[in-house]
Amino acid sequence: MTRDHPPFGGVYPEPGRRAQDKQPVESLSGEAVAVDRIIALLAQGEMEALGLLPWSSNYTFLTTVRDTSLQCLAVYKPQRGERPLWDFPQGTLCLREVAAYLVSQALGWSFIPPTVLRDGPHGLGSVQLFIDAEPEAHYFTFRDEHVPELQQIALFDCLTNNADRKGGHCLRGKDGRIWAVDNALTFHTDPKLRTVIWDFAGQPIPEDLLQDLVAFGDCLAQPDPLVGMLTRLLEAEEIKALKQRLDALLKRTTFPEPGPGRHIPWPPI
Secondary structure (H helix, E strand, C coil), rough: CCCCCCCCEECCCCCCCCHHHHHCCECCCEEEECCHHHHHHHHHHHEEEEEECCCCCCCEEEEEECCCEEEEEEEEEEEHCCCCCCCCCEEEHHHHHHHHHHHHHHHCCCCCEEEEEEEECCCEEEECCCCEEEECHHHHHHHCHHHHHHHHHHHHHHHHHHCEHHHHEEEEEEEEEEEEECCCCCCCCCCCCCCCCCCCCCECCCCCHHHHHHHHHHHHHCCHHHHHHHHCCCCCCHHHHHHHHHHHHHHHCCCCCCCCCCCCCCCCC
């Protein structure tokens, strides 16, 4: 069954929670724009669908989003275009995309493009800034050049229980910045971690990343806007499982190692 439209009408993240949020991103014109401004544009701008993006298992549209002074390209994933899955409730993938962005921002790890939940040409869906990426670059081509960024992504995937981190979901923008996209298969209550990023398995988690996890735990443990937004996107049991995975990472202080089941997605790119 498709989950109902969230009662508040959309999720527009509160920007500027951590210092990394201030790093600008590019608009359609190539100018550097503050994340706050991009979020406002994605949430409130006029959308026009340009066409379907190829190779997607769900209906995924490339769109323009514009207001009176700015425009950008965005990736729009409508709820009603989601292909039914046996293990994830139908109609929740766009909600999980936004929840993943919120968690990344709360951690101070700005590798997920700005993402909002809103109504679009085909109804409620996630709308994410389109990244102008190097077409031939992916995790397997730059894994040795961007270790700190990939450590963040690997840890994020453990925390959010990402069931589908393919190599092609790691992009390098034309400016050299690393991005992680396609974060819909996340936050399941059952162990689902499937990723190609096992390079750091068993290694100690860097101290700065541990401190980010501790700060994130503090957000979850008190009345915080983050908790309010997550409760509108995820079930209570999914948030409870998120907290349990966080506690396990902080107790272990090392990157997890692959379990006995399937732990690499297919295809890997």
